[in-house]
Amino acid sequence: MLQTRHVVAAAELGTLGGEPDAHGRAVALLADALRCDAGQLVAETATGPQSLATRGYPSTLAWHATHTFRATPWWSLVSGAALPPSISELPEAGFQQSAFFEQHLEPAGFRDGLSVALRRDGQLVGMAHFSAVDERTFDRSAREFLGAIGDSLARLVDRRHPRHQACPGCCPPDASTAAWSTDGGWMPYPGRTAPPVLADPDDEAVVLRAARTLDGDTTFLLRHGRDLHRLRLHRVPSAAVDGGAVLVTSHQVDAPAGLTERELQVLTALATGASSQAIADDLVVSVRTVHTHVERLLAKLACANRTEAALLARRDGLLLPVADHRRLADVGRVLARPGGTPPNR
Numbered sequence: 001m002l003q004t005r006h007v008v009a010a011a012e013l014g015t016l017g018g019e020p021d022a023h024g025r026a027v028a029l030l031a032d033a034l035r036c037d038a039g040q041l042v043a044e045t046a047t048g049p050q051s052l053a054t055r056g057y058p059s060t061l062a063w064h065a066t067h068t069f070r071a072t073p074w075w076s077l078v079s080g081a082a083l084p085p086s087i088s089e090l091p092e093a094g095f096q097q098s099a100f101f102e103q104h105l106e107p108a109g110f111r112d113g114l115s116v117a118l119r120r121d122g123q124l125v126g127m128a129h130f131s132a133v134d135e136r137t138f139d140r141s142a143r144e145f146l147g148a149i150g151d152s153l154a155r156l157v158d159r160r161h162p163r164h165q166a167c168p169g170c171c172p173p174d175a176s177t178a179a180w181s182t183d184g185g186w187m188p189y190p191g192r193t194a195p196p197v198l199a200d201p202d203d204e205a206v207v208l209r210a211a212r213t214l215d216g217d218t219t220f221l222l223r224h225g226r227d228l229h230r231l232r233l234h235r236v237p238s239a240a241v242d243g244g245a246v247l248v249t250s251h252q253v254d255a256p257a258g259l260t261e262r263e264l265q266v267l268t269a270l271a272t273g274a275s276s277q278a279i280a281d282d283l284v285v286s287v288r289t290v291h292t293h294v295e296r297l298l299a300k301l302a303c304a305n306r307t308e309a310a311l312l313a314r315r316d317g318l319l320l321p322v323a324d325h326r327r328l329a330d331v332g333r334v335l336a337r338p339g340g341t342p343p344n345r
Contacts, residue, residue: 006145009033013152023053026156030149031055034142036132038110042066043126043157052157057131061104065129069115072100078127084116084146086138105131114138116146118154126157175251180211187245195250197224197231205323207231209331211246218335219317221264227252230317256318257300264320266293269328270306271313282328 009029016022023041031039038056042049042065051066069075074095077085087095088111095101095113105113110131118126128146132138177192188194197203203222210218210233217234232249259267262283269279276294280287294306303309313319321331 005033006141006148010145010149010152013149013156016156022156024055026153027053027055030128030146031130033145034114034130034132034138036112036114036130036137038129038131040065040129041126041153041157042128043159044124045159049126050159052126057129058108061108064100064104069100069127069129072098074098074100074115078115079117079124082147083143084114084150086112086114086143088112088136088138089140089143109133111135112137114142114146116150116153118150118157120151120154120158125154125159128153128157175249177247177249179245179247180208181245189247195229195231195248197222197229197250198248200224202323206321206331207233207248209323210321210335211248213332213335214246220319220321220335221253221256221317222250223261223320228255229253232317256316259297259300259318261320263293263297263300264318265329266290267297267309267313267318268320268334270294270310271319272328272333273310274328278328 009032012029013026016026027039027041031037038054040054040057040062041052043052044050049066049070051062054062057065074093077090077093085093087093087101101113108131110133112132112135114130116128117124118128130138130146175192176195177189178194178198179187179189181187186194186198195207198207203224206222210220214233214235217232219230219232222229222231229250230253234247234249235245255261255264265283266279269282274282276287276290279290283290294309297303298305298309301309301312303312319334320329321334322329324330325332
């Protein structure tokens with residue numbers, strides 16, 4: 001029988017959508033509702049499984065739960081079960097004698113586990129794992145709870161929608177790459193060609209300003225000639241370089257979710273918290289035209305409102321910055337951490 005805390009958690013889970021921390025909040029919410037010690041959400045992507053959020057798992061265990069769990073005999077039970085199986089509820093399955101349990105879960109101190117395969121329209125879109133130090137944590141009510149919220153979790157992790165096709169974690173291995181440091185400028189990256197955007201002074205100016213102020217990592221889009229490129233910047237600590245170096249990776253992409261150039265410009269402005277009037281002034285168009293673009297991009301991104309679209313743009317790097325202090329899309333403004341919620345007007 002479902003407990004009151006399960007019902008409350010299920011209701012709160014249904015409110016999570018385009019927030020940047022939605023996956024982390026979901027894991028924390030469910031781990032608390034299940035009264036367990038660790039949890040993880042994994043999504044199926046075009047390049048393989050990707051961990052979206054984890055809590056309480058050592059990094060090595062989280063990696064194996066993402067990438068090797070499906071190669072275990074336990075996966076066939078998880079993927080085919082009408083009710084998510086737990087270690088304590090199904091001792092006859094022998095998971096505690098499995099190599100995965102002995103090599104990864106037991107050394108980390110976990111004695112019980114609960115996993116669910118997440119599907120939409122009959123297609124696997126991800127999985128969720130939860131573990132507990134105490135035996136018999138995941139009883140039938142816990143299994144029923146996780147089974148009841150499976151559809152909500154599947155919607156949350158589903159990366160098949162066009163808006164997720166170029167997610168920040170999906171940069172192809174053959175992408176062009178270079179490194180930048182404050183004391184050495186641009187440096188070649190072994191075995192990779194330099195990003196073509198660096199050959200254009202305007203594009204390079206955007207990348208350099210982003211690199212100089214980068215805290216951790218960021219992802220955004222640049223128009224280079226007729227092509228659209230996705231750039232990912234990641235600061236790499238280095239004892240040899242004061243402040244470390246910034247790794248810049250670039251690859252050509254199609255417009256995410258079929259967004260036009262103008263729609264990307266409007267979306268970028270929305271992500272700065274700009275009003276319709278400010279966007280109209282910036283792009284030299286009418287407010288009515290801005291509203292039309294907003295309606296179209298909301299439909300393409302499957303977002304309910306401007307706030308959700310703005311959060312999604314920041315989370316998935318659907319931003320088209322420029323190096324121009326006079327513009328709403330100035331890279332310093334676009335990549336700054338938002339100080340508040342974008343206005344919904």
